[in-house]
Amino acid sequence: MSSHLVRRRPAVVRQEGPATRRAAERPRQGQQDAASALPALRTSAVFTATGSSARGLTAAEAAGRRAVHGPNELPAVKRGRPWRRFVAQFTDLFAIVLLVSSALTFLAYWLGRPREPATLQLALAILCVVLLNAGIGFAQEYSAERTAQSLRAMVPHTCRVLRDGERRELPARELVPGDVVILEAGDAVPADCRLVEAHEAAVNNAALTGESDPVARVAEAVPPGPPLEARNCVWMGTDLVAGTGKAVVFGTGAATEFGRIFRLTAAAPRQRTPLQRQVAVMARRVAGAALATGAALFAIRAPSGQPFVDTFVFSLGVMVALVPEGLPATLSVSLAIGVRRMARRHALVKQLLAVEALGSTSVICTDKTGTLTQAEMTVVQLWADGVSHSVTGVGYAPAGEVADPGPVRELLRAAALCCNARLVPPSGREPWRVLGDTTEGALLVAAGKAGLDPAREEARTPRVAEYPFDSVRKLMSTVHRDGDGGHFAYVKGAPVELLARCDAMDRAGKRAPLTETERAGVVAAADGMAGQGLRVLGVARRQVAGPRPPLEDVETRLTLLGLVAMYDPPRPEVRDAVDACRRAGIRIVMVTGDHPLTAEAVARRVGIVRDPAPTLVTGARLDALDDDSLDDLLAGSVELLLCRVAPEHKLRVVTALQRRGEVVAVTGDGANDAPALKHADIGVAMGASGTDVAREAAVMVLLDDSFASIGTAVGLGRSVYRNIRKFLIYLFSHNIAELVPILAATFAGFPLVPITAVQILAIDLGSDVLPALALGAEPMEPDVMNSPPRPRHERLFSAAVMGRIVFLGGIQALGVCAVFFWHIHASGIPYADFTKSDPVYREAITMVQAGIVVSQFFNALAVRTDRQSVFRAGLLTNPWLLAAGCFGIGLMAAISYVPPLQAVFHTAPLDPADWAVLAGLGALLLVAEECRKGVLRRRAAAPKGGTR
CATH class of the missing domain: 1.20.1110.10 (Calcium-transporting ATPase, transmembrane domain)
Known part of the structure; x- marks a missing residue:
């Protein structure tokens, strides 16, 4: 996931009365109405509906709208004023008991005849104890909060906007409905927008849907339907991974889809940690015992003839001795010491009590991409004309080689030409990275390992047309002009869809008919690689009649060049961390939006799955289960993989595990993970790739995004x-x-x-x-991870x-x-x-x-x-x-x-x-x-x- 997601700065939230809230809801309702109406409008009508124009807003119009709609940022979590939070430190039961004791001792001092200085000293000493504890508690909370605020403000976000017809770069928080934003590949979408221009545009909606596959965007009107399915809209927090475009803003701040999930997250109750519950019980019992003992001794000594004040101070002394x-x-x-130790190991804990709760974790629900894996797609195998060719090297650095590259050179050349991504060389501390779709980045790297220069090939055979990928065809095609003036189409996509459009196969550079036996062999090869958890793409080509042939001519009667298999390599340190969790009796449940075969393969590589037949459950199956059936599934399946799941599924699974008495830690990076992160006993967000919503909902942030840091x-x-x-x-x-x-x-x-x-x-x-x-x-201690987690209800x-x-x-x-x-x-x-x-x-x-x-x-x-x-x-x-x-x-x-x-x-x-x-x-x-x-x-x- 892009690290350039929308960021927000900490803000002070004013107390809002009913009138203020109604005034704030009116512009929000207007933005939501626009979201439902705009997709069906023609491009020219979009400007009219939003009160904008092709030249964008004027500075005066933008200022007026900002006064109505507010800044384009998610609402800050309401935090009490410092003095109120300091006063809240005195609501602890121990503090209340000591405050009452101090007040009674002061009273005893004033009522005593003569007044004893020792009684006054005792009253002042007890009061100083309470103030000292309150000061330490406030300082620790304030320090943890400031650290979290610094994390949220790591990267200020800007965007390109048309104002008064001029292109300007502005902070994203200054966007208002009606602004025209300019988007290029690699940009984060700064608000909810309706596209008015789109040139081979594709977006990564992983922050909202959990799926990282690019989705094509268009500027034309589309039939009415659910907002998120509108192919001419882009959403705050997502990334443009290909192409360019212009879009009109219709939703900002809390009125965006991000804001909707934020409100869902805010409604989820924060769970108390086991230590919070146990300390509360301990405080009640100790305070009760202290008061009861003090009262009993007062009743015993009072009839003995001792002065009343002396007897009272004596009883207070007994009570103080017990507290x-x-x-x-x-x-x-x-706990703060534990926080600092974890920070040195790349885990930032925002709440002190969460440190201890981690120690009682019995189940970790982890996602896959970026946490267990490196979030770097890598081509590892090529198949052409019945022969497999291995590819070495990991990541986006062009280090590695293709075994016997000759027969697959045309396969990789076609795959590289049919790409919109761009490789970015190292710069400073930044390693090799991809600007655009990571899958296409992996294809470019593989082509380089085979001795090809994608930029040179593009210059030699320039692109003249493109037919972007969409979820219906599951294909992408580009048309290129060769040096002799002819035109060739190159197509890549899902093997099953591609194979259905092929009638020939490339053999040693010559087109040969594709027999049914050979077609079955291609299917078997693709299934075999998919069974290893590899993502498989098919690549084909055909000669076309002109520079812009109809789509049906481009993607029919294709010649299959071969298959490309890639995977996101697991982090090398994860297997040891998984083994340590197993020894510690911690159950690991993978929760991902990926295909079951991919999820199982990654789970086997990192050691989460060892049995021949683990339990794989899809989101569709979860929808069919009632709560009792879900409880039975969770109780009976030791190795469980949840695939193709939605945010609601993740939250439901966490709730079910907690219902069984488990202490649940959940990892996540997208806004769609936020409800589950907040509801979990320990919500763990990704610091490098996570969204603001996820980091706000979590109590722990992994600065290196690695599962190994969770184990530590x-x-x-x-x-x-x-x-x-x-x-x-x-x-x-x-x-x-x-x-x-x-x-x-x-x-x-x-x-x-x-x-x-x-x-x-x-x-x-x-x-x-x-x-x-x-x-x-x-x-x-060395053996700390060699024993099972303590029961959730074990007493301190x-x-x-x-x-x-x-x-x-x-x-x-x-x-x-x-x-x-x-x-x-x-x-x-x-x-x-x-x-x-x-x-x-x-x-x-x-x-x-x-x-x-x-x-x-x-x-x-x-x-x-x-x-x-x-x-x-x-x-x-x-x-x-x-x-x-x-x-x-x-x-x-x-x-x-x-x-x-x-x-x-x-x-x-x-x-x-x-x-x-x-x-x-x-x-x-x-x-x-x-x-x-x-x-x-x-x-x-x-x-x-x-x-x-």
């Missing part, structure tokens, strides 16, 4: 999910260490808390966030994860409880005599905070692996984790020794013996976790154990 304040920020930044992205997504579980275990295990001492003190009758809410916030944000981020940056907090949280958190809790009560009892002071300013109490709560920080350092090392010993993985393989852990311990030391921080956190200095005790407790946690992993490894190695 992982650093989780939203940690999750966002960890899936592996990275799985790695991100594993890393998320690692830091969730790390974060939640220390919450147990914060909560258990508070509960123990309550039931032991100790009047004060072993750790204050401000200390908890310092641990959560000062000592835990950086190590959690370092865990989120753990590199992808599985039984194994919860068990590990309790195990590690319980060890930490026992350690900090021991050091706290040991310190309190060693002082010999009765519980009732302790006050907040007591030095022993301040030392004890400092020991608790430092104990949690030190044990978390060892905990971070422990959770890096599930079963493998951390010593085998290497203690130094994640230097960021070690640096983050040391930073946390250094911060704790500052809180213990720096007077201003002592005043804020009510801490006291610890002596070296205290630090030694805490280090021993942390090492004990690491030893216990290593023992647990050793047990799991022995169970896995047992004869009846599971695989590791």
Whole structure:
């Protein structure tokens, strides 16, 4: 597909009231009425109907119409103002809980007599946490959006227009209905237009229909019918691959066919990713547990005679201990790390949560051309007079050769003369490319490999007439004058159609009658090559009486020169990527508009199909299936190829797969793919060849258009999910260490808390966030693609994860409880005599905070692996984790020794013996976790154990 498709710049969309929308609909309705009426009008009447002329519009007329119809661009997706999007960050459930906590703490501060500075500090600290999380979340979303906007604006599009009778080049967004545009081969069609001049014009409608075959266009009136079938109209986003023409614009912006598909895409709901659903469930449960626990402890302590405000602040502290304040920020930044890693591997992810969703992908619905293949047609085999000739070389570079080119030289000469494409030599970083139809480009390359110069042959036998290809005849013919003044017609097209018009075959340059036996041999040769997934063209010639003979004389009594077989070579890296997806248990379904034989051949070459008889389903068969039958088909067919499908078929298949519980990734490049891309769990658009509509609908854009990048992205997504579980275990295990001492003190009758809410916030944000981020940056493990995808409804907090949280958190809790009560009892002071300013109490709560920080350092090392010993993985393989852990311990030391921080956190200095005790407790946690992993490894190695 052309890379010069219509682009649009990001625009701010104003809020529209009913009156504004009705005013906007009137010009759109007028454009749609014109679309249905114009094809049946004569050329002269087209100018009258559109209020234009052969000289085009004047500048004043164009300005007036632009004020009515607006710019020629698809409407920008409505995005909230930055301040509204920042405010939206506070609607997260964790943020709401913390905001309520902060407000209640402020209230407690004002109601307290005397007012406690510590209560105000707690309220401010909680508020700062919420603001920090909101800032990080907003920054990540804004950065991702700006990246996507830069992608949409990659290539500004211009077009040639007649204004005031003069030819001008203008931005495509300035076109209005009535403009006369000038089109040449290789141009993108900038709006919906009615042709008024056409000279051998043909268009590639792949962006709308998914089919890349050129379709002839005419300027004459055609009978009324469906707009897309009007042969004298061209549509925004398509390409003129041959010929030239002039056309009058009748549809711009949202009133084009592109706009219709855009509106269909906008109506499709965006699916929530598995992680979104699981984080929402987790947030509700954690928030509910925190509120319930805080309320229960308030009810227990309130009757004990404690001051109301102190009891209330104590309960808030318990609630804060249970809420992982650093989780939203940690999750966002960890996903952002995954985004950057994918970008380095040519996959741009527009939404952070989509990174994780990739890891749970169970089905990939992929198109063929450009994703599995290189989008470069290449002639690989020639057939003439019963003999096959191989052709080497790939792509449009004239590198390769034809085996025994003598007998097929006339075949290739005729094929090259019957072409409108042009080869463009390398320029700068641009390789050899084709201007025009890629099939014709492949014929020109093959002729060059046989020693022919197509330009020289064209000069020696100039073209005097052309009969363009159309879908009814399935043939294209050109008439040329030779050096002796005679005229020859050269014809190429579908072998069956061509053979029916042949009565002779070329044998060593002489015309010989075509017998029925030979005719059957030609059919068998064509079918054999088609069965290999090759696209086959027949080429013939005949001598004609004059320069412009009737079509029926040109395409009858032909002499068959031979057959040309070509294919679009698969990308060399795709087979390995497909094999990796197979090992990972990911099912690949090819969805294409191509012929079933071609689709199956490509699928076999890249490894998608291995069985002798895969299931091939056409769009017509899909139409005949109800939902239950479609579900049965998808469940019973492991190797499934969907061929000759329309956009509605693709969307229906995606919906059916999701109904079966699959996590579906869909690839696409055309506007016709956009509804399926948006409805899929992961929509993957092509960055180099894709349309704006497809890139807007997708959540991931492949910058290199290669399926291999999808496989890599899936592996990275799985790695991100594993890393998320690692830091969730790390974060939640220390919450147990914060909560258990508070509960123990309550039931032991100790009047004060072993750790204050401000200390908890310092641990959560000062000592835990950086190590959690370092865990989120753990590199992808080698075996990440050797296990099946996790079920769609698998919980983020599985039984194994919860068990590990309790195990590690319980060890930490026992350690900090021991050091706290040991310190309190060693002082010999009765519980009732302790006050907040007591030095022993301040030392004890400092020991608790430092104990949690030190044990978390060892905990971070422990959770890096599930079963493998951390010593085998290497203690130094994640230097960021070690640096983050040391930073946390250094911060704790500052809180213990720096007077201003002592005043804020009510801490006291610890002596070296205290630090030694805490280090021993942390090492004990690491030893216990290593023992647990050793047990799991022995169970896995047992004869009846599971695989590791």
